[in-house]
Amino acid sequence: MSGTTAIAPVADWRSDVFRVLKRHDIRHVAYVPDAGHAAAIDMAVADPAIQAVALTTEEEGIGYLAGAWLGGERGALLMQSSGVGNCINMLALPAAGRFPLLMVVTMRGDWAEFNPWQNPMGQATEKALNLMGVLTWRADRADDVEPLLHGAASMAFNGDSACAVLLGQRLIGEKQWVKK
Amino acid sequence: MGEEMIALDRREAVARLLARRSPDLLVVTGLGSPAYDVMAAGDDDRNFYLWGAMGGAAMVGLGLARAQPQKSVLVVTGDAEAMMGLGALATIAVQKPANLTIAVLDNGHFGETGMQASHTGMGVELDRVAASMGFGWTESISDLASVDALHNRIGARAGAGLAVLKIRAENPPRVLPPRDGVHLKNRFRAALGFPTN
Numbered sequence: 001m002s003g004t005t006a007i008a009p010v011a012d013w014r015s016d017v018f019r020v021l022k023r024h025d026i027r028h029v030a031y032v033p034d035a036g037h038a039a040a041i042d043m044a045v046a047d048p049a050i051q052a053v054a055l056t057t058e059e060e061g062i063g064y065l066a067g068a069w070l071g072g073e074r075g076a077l078l079m080q081s082s083g084v085g086n087c088i089n090m091l092a093l094p095a096a097g098r099f100p101l102l103m104v105v106t107m108r109g110d111w112a113e114f115n116p117w118q119n120p121m122g123q124a125t126e127k128a129l130n131l132m133g134v135l136t137w138r139a140d141r142a143d144d145v146e147p148l149l150h151g152a153a154s155m156a157f158n159g160d161s162a163c164a165v166l167l168g169q170r171l172i173g174e175k176q177w178v179k180k
Numbered sequence: 181m182g183e184e185m186i187a188l189d190r191r192e193a194v195a196r197l198l199a200r201r202s203p204d205l206l207v208v209t210g211l212g213s214p215a216y217d218v219m220a221a222g223d224d225d226r227n228f229y230l231w232g233a234m235g236g237a238a239m240v241g242l243g244l245a246r247a248q249p250q251k252s253v254l255v256v257t258g259d260a261e262a263m264m265g266l267g268a269l270a271t272i273a274v275q276k277p278a279n280l281t282i283a284v285l286d287n288g289h290f291g292e293t294g295m296q297a298s299h300t301g302m303g304v305e306l307d308r309v310a311a312s313m314g315f316g317w318t319e320s321i322s323d324l325a326s327v328d329a330l331h332n333r334i335g336a337r338a339g340a341g342l343a344v345l346k347i348r349a350e351n352p353p354r355v356l357p358p359r360d361g362v363h364l365k366n367r368f369r370a371a372l373g374f375p376t377n
Binding site: 027028051053054055056057059060061062063064065066067068069070071072073075089090092093096097098099158159160 | 206208228230231232233234235236237238239240241242243244245246247248265267268270271274275361362364365368369372373374377
């Protein structure tokens with residue numbers, strides 16, 4: 001695997017995300033950045049076989065990946081849970097066309113959240129996805145990330161389904177707001 | 181005719197854009213009237229019509245353009261659909277897909293919902309917005325000779341482009357494309373040689 005030499009070799013869920021995406025022949029990584037996705041985004045940007053696309057808002061990625069699929073290629077959409085709210089109406093596109101969609105969502109407002117403005121969307125994220133027909137899995141432990149993302153990617157691309165893996169705040173770690 | 185010639189007839193303009201169509205041209209439409217215009221010009225397996233997902237047409241075009249760099253991708257949409265996905269124009273501008281053209285049919289109104297004035301009708305100029313974002317080329321056109329020139333430009337794959345077509349604010353009879361998204365997806369992919377799952 002190219003691009004992973006600088007990554008800690010053992011049980012690093014951050015590099016697991018990218019490794020699973022590569023194993024499923026992901027050619028497009030569309031993203032609105034989040035600290036929890038930083039490793040996967042950096043690896044996608046560095047990988048010449050992947051088109052890394054920064055979005056101004058998350059719903060752009062739904063259309064982008066549908067277009068890539070029309071053109072014969074697979075992609076994934078990385079975002080924070082707040083971005084799920086931005087995607088709601090655009091999720092009609094994968095639902096109506098039964099497009100494969102693979103989303104990886106880092107959670108806020110989920111556990112040990114400092115900023116209460118994150119809580120409304122964080123608490124609604126999984127339900128909102130389910131309401132729009134997206135299948136969901138939650139990873140709160142590092143060794144769940146690889147198998148859950150592999151399972152979601154399999155069901156997205158083999159079954160023309162919209163699938164999201166939510167990476168819990170307990171997994172990502174408590175955000176340090178004040179320097180200690 | 182004089183004043184009446186200032187704006188284009190939408191059906192005539194779209195028909196000329198798609199005339200003598202190359203097999204290498206792939207088309208995505210925004211929902212509503214632009215989809216009817218493209219359908220009226222002649223249905224094609226290489227057309228993907230959105231019936232919803234407002235604001236998404238340009239991004240579907242970008243994803244398609246990046247996956248199919250040897251084809252020309254044309255997005256035909258309306259001014260309000262383009263405005264709802266304004267950030268997408270910035271995303272496209274920084275990606276610089278040489279083979280993507282956005283054609284905005286601009287009548288300055290929300291034509292599908294009762295002809296309320298839209299943002300472009302109140303002064304927003306989408307070609308200038310796209311130019312400031314960094315599109316390779318932009319233009320605003322209102323005559324058929326310029327439409328014919330745009331036809332040739334789409335096939336040249338010479339930089340991400342956005343053309344605003346100033347059309348008259350009128351609703352010609354609807355010509356409805358297929359609404360089954362799965363059918364539209366599968367026939368489009370089949371036309372490019374990809375299998376159905």
